[in-house]
Amino acid sequence: MKKGNVQKYILFVSILLAVNMLSGCSDGSADTETVTAAKKIVIGSDIISPYLYKDVDGEFMGIDVEIATEALHRMGYEPEFKLIVWENKNKLLEDGEVDCIWGCFSMNGREDKYLWAGPYLYSRQMVAVRMDSEIQKLKDLTGKMIAVQETSKAEEYFLRSDFEGIPDVSLVYCFSNMDEVFAALRKNYVEAICGHESALISFINTAPDEYRLLDESFLYSALGVAFDIQYDEEFVEELFKTLGDMMNDGTIAAIVGKYGLDAEKSLGRGND
Structure with missing residues (x-):
């Protein structure tokens, strides 16, 4: 580059950067919102203590709340829990109003009706x-x-x-x-x-x-996380693997034990 053009080039670059920063503020925010929305997984369930219920402050808590939160955080997602009318669960999945059903849900006899991440517990x-x-x-x-x-x-x-x-x-x-x-x-x-x-x-x-x-x-029920049959299979497989990791590293046993359940039986290790 010729020396006589250096000052003009610097001025041009400065203006260009300023314009990009101003326009980037808006675009960056929109991109961030898109990414955040994409990382949110909506979980549908009804109240079934001690798996999913609300505390005195109206916050969701329970075995499945803690398991879901830990598993999704490990995968880089954020859970959003939504109370549903239980008999409407299939339509909510089909319409995409929830990503999955997660709340002490039995897989038995339903193996071909959903994509499953499970079993991760037994009941x-x-x-x-x-x-x-x-x-x-x-x-x-x-x-x-x-x-x-x-x-x-x-x-x-x-x-x-x-x-x-x-x-x-x-x-x-x-x-x-x-x-x-x-x-x-x-x-x-x-x-x-x-x-x-x-x-x-x-x-x-x-x-x-x-x-x-x-x-x-x-x-004797095997519990799993149910997704619509058309859902992203790779995501479901990754969730199942993450739940398996949590079973192996003692995380799920620790969560179950907090709520007074026999961890060995709940994990299918202490049943006849």
Whole structure:
């Protein structure tokens, strides 16, 4: 470059940089917002303690909240938890209103309906009754009225007659959420309620002298994170790998233990 053009070139570059900085402020902000939005994963679930619920300040907490937050942070994403009407979960996935369903969700019998990251935990499906109930075993549910959550595995098992070992109950009340299921037993509308063991234990702990679990389980559930069948397979595979890493390094066991569950059984290591 000729020396006589140096000052002109410096002036030109200075002006160009200033223009870029001014225009870049707006564009950079937009790009940042786009990146932030792209990194957010919307998780749909209903309330199912101790997996996902709200504390006194309205903040989400629970086993799945902590597992999801840690896993997604390791992958460079930020979770956004969204309460949903459970029976609408499939449409929400199809419409893209949530990225995944994550909240003590059983994979059993649904393996081909979703893309799954899992299993990462296990749960027994159990029955709870009043302390003074004559019901002692699963077979004693014959002819009884029970309550379950709508679209749950408990609903599927007790509304169909082709599952071995499931008694023929007289009536199955299906409710939108577990709080309504608990209320049905509390108000004596039904004689038993069915669902995930940990959720039933959380309910029983509110009045341990009034309710109890039967010893028998009617299903051993593998829990997973469900995505729409058209979702990004690479992302789902990466999440599954990350959850596997968390199982191996003790992170999931530590989280489960904080909530009073047997970590070995929850991870499928201590079951018969």
